[in-house]
Amino acid sequence: MKRALLAGAAIIAGAAAAHATDLRFEDLGAQRAITSISAFGATCDDAALAAAAAAGRTIVIDRVCAVSNDLALSGMTMWLVERGGGFRVANRKALTFADGATVVAGPYQIFSGPGAVRGLAFPKPEWWGDADQAASVQAAHDSAKFAALHRGVLTPRNTKYGVDLGCGFYTFARTVALSPATWFPLQFTGCAAALGGTRIMASETFEGDALIDLVAPSSASEQNASFDVGQFQLVNNSAYSATSLLRIGKDDGTSFNPTQQNRIHDIDFENFVNAIEWRNGRLIEFRRIGMFSTAPRAYCLNINPTSSAGSFVGDADFYQMNCTPCRGTLASCSTGGNFTRNIWIKADHAGTGVAGLRFHAWVGYYSAKNVEIAASNGAAISDIWIETGSQFDGHGEEGGPVNGGIVEATATGAGSVIQNINIGNIYARASSPKHIGSAFTFSADDAAAAGVGVNSISMEGTWIANDSAGGVLAHNVRGIKIDAIFASSGFVGQTAVRLEGSTSDVTIHLDMQYCVAPYVYDYAVVAQDSVGNVKVSPSAVSGCVRSPSSNSSRGTGVDLSGLWPHSSADGPSEAKGLATLLGSTVGSLPRCNSGALGQIAYVTDASAAIWGAKVSGGGATKTLAICNGTNWVAR
Known part of the structure; x- marks a missing residue:
């Protein structure tokens, strides 16, 4: 008995440091005694436990007690197991442990049998055993949730609720569902990754879609949830049986609706198909997350609101994210439609949307598509910021066929909209040399109008490298600002900025x-015939472009005078740039004299005489002609 009491005292001493919010030395003094459960009967059963709880003492459990009926152990009783x-x-x-009742035990099993254990605010999963670790973690979560939602008047107000993962290693054979609610502030945390971390792995026999589900309750009054989830590793098995390692939101469109940002932080994701799949919810802060996978078609962040009307994802910040979605056989990660992605934002149902995402210092490597934004079927995506400190690197030369885009934003279908996309002061290295698309693509099926199509795009101080198939492509976009530094080369025949x-x-x-x-561009800017209202401010294109002019003509209000310098064929420097586009089919050309320096047009050799123009050189069906102050000269 003396040995048991000493062991109980040692446990109390350890608990005082580890559970300061639940236990104070003053509380122990108030309870006056530490007593073995054997003092309440030779058999530990419902009656003995009830009597021990009523005694107002700290109770040592040194044997297995049989609970045969529903039993509530109330009062500020500490149970040392x-x-x-x-x-x-x-x-x-x-x-049920209620009204401040506390259990203290080491990382070993203390609960058995098929019944439920409820009301422990911050239990260890090991207390439920190792036979089914997913079930043990779920039981600990459910016990804490019950404690939070049935908090007694004696329970200290600063009590934490959640699961004490410690520095354990867990193997899940099924999904664990975390469900914070208004009065259940969930803390689901392990130990610091710098110390080896807490590891949660999908077993080779894993059944389900997600390793961990983080879901909002169906009741609207309970959706003001708060949670702190992090400090562990999530790892798939070699067969990638878990589709998503962390899935946020429910199929029914139920969303978290908190009043402040909640945290998901300090997590390492390994061997994922989706590291994070986010289906609905708002106001979450993601911080210090690393993602590494060898799976084909892997996505670090997959945002896709569910089909339920009103399903929404947004109002979130991402800090210090590091993504490598494919570092195995690179060719397998970018062929046959199996494009890897750093960030995939997709809304594809009417009445659903994504808005208010801010990416701070996102670093992404070896991705066939770095950021893909796609709205279709009447959905809306808006207010996306990819900000200072972010860096994206496409596949290297050792890979197979790749896409290599940095940002691709496309709106398809009636009523779909992508708007207010802000890209500021980032480094963007596209795939080289097998890059098959522009580094940045903004495109819509139809011309942009109020609330539909693609509009309001801002690229500020973007550093673009290795864009072998073009820098920026804008198709049916209204309102786009392009401020870019080109740090590497385009292939022959390509254009830095193309407007369509x-x-x-x-x-x-x-x-x-x-x-x-x-590896220099043929053109700095190409504006197709239907483009309007374009202004190029003073720009430096030295050594990067064969011809700084545009090869388009019919655009209205197109001013390329900022392109500089000009080639010798463009006339003297006082021409002030290529100021006027005339048209690819014009009835006549104006007189070419000193007042028309820098004017350009498309002409054909066959029609030059009819138009009263002398065109030297050329020979193609269409020839770009430039007024050099005296004559029209073919380019």
């Missing part, structure tokens, strides 16, 4: 001084 002791709860019965369709209201500033011959 030794290894080998515990509670065996009968089927369909519940053992009904694109309008465009401002461009380029700094293109760092290209390496012979």
Whole structure:
């Protein structure tokens, strides 16, 4: 007996440091005594436990106590459970610790039987055993949730609720569902990764879709949830049986609706198909997360609101994220439609949307598509910021066929909209040399209008490298600002900025001084015939572009005078740039004299005489002609 009491005292001393919110030395003094459960009867059963709880003492459990009926152990009683002791709860019965009752035990099993154990605010999963670790973690979560939602008047107000993962290693054969609610502030945390971390792994026999589900309750009054989830590793098995390692939100569209940001932090994701799959919810802060996978078609962040009307994802911040979605056989990660992605934002049902995402210092490597934004079927995506300190690197040359885009934003279908996309002061290295698309693509099926299509795009101080198939492509976009530094080369025949369709209201500033011959662009800016309202501010394109002019013509209000310098064929420097586009089919050309320096047009050799123009050289069906102050000269 003396040995048991000393062991109980040692446990109390350890508990005082580890559970300061639940236990104070003054509380122990008030209870006056530490007593073995054997003092309340030769058999530890419901009656003995009830009597021990009523005694107002700290109770040592040194044997297995049988709970045969629903039993509530109330009062500020501390239960010290030794290894080998515990509670065996009968089927369909519940053992409830209430009104500040506390259990203290080491990381060993103390609960057995098919019944439920409820009301422990911050229990260890090991207390439920290792036979089914997912079930043990779920039981600990459910016990804490019951404690939070049935908090007694004696329970200290600063009590924490959640699961004490410690520095354990867990193997899940099924999904664990975390469900914080208004009065259940969930803390689901392990130990610091720097110390080896807490590891949660999908077993080779895993059944389900997600390793961990983080879901909002169905009741609207309970959706003001708060949670702190992190400080562990989530690892898939070699067969990638878990589709998502962390899945947020429910299929029915139920969303978290907190009043402040909640935290998901300090997590390492390994061997995922989806590291994070987010289906609905708002106001979450993600911080210090690393993602590494060898799976084909892997996504670090997959945001896709469910089909339920009103399903929404947004109002979130992402800090210090590091993503490598494919570092195995690179070719397998980018062929046959199996594009890896750093960030995939997709809304594809009417009445659903994504808004208010801010990416701070996201670093992404080896991705076929770095950021893909896609709205379709009447969905809306808006207010996306990819901000200072972010860096994206496409596949390297050792990979197979790749796409290599940095940001691709496309709106398809009636009523779909993508708007207010802000890209500021980031480094973007596209795949080279197998890059098959522009580094940045903004495109819509139809011309942008109020609330539909693609509009309001801002690229500020974006550093673009290795964009072998073009820097920026805008198709049917209204309102786009392009301020870019080109730090590497485009392939022969490519264009730095290409404006297509009904694109309008465009401002461009380029700094293109760092290209390496012979990989230089044919053109700095190409504006198709239907483009309107384009202004190029003073830009430097030295050494990066064969011709700083545009090869388009019919655009309205297109001013490329900021492109500089000009080639010798463009006339003297006082021409002030290529100021006027005339048209690819014009009835006549104006007189070419000193007042028309820098004017350009498309002409054909066959029609030049009819138009009263002398065109030397050329020979193609269409020839770009430039007024050099005296004559029209073919380029």
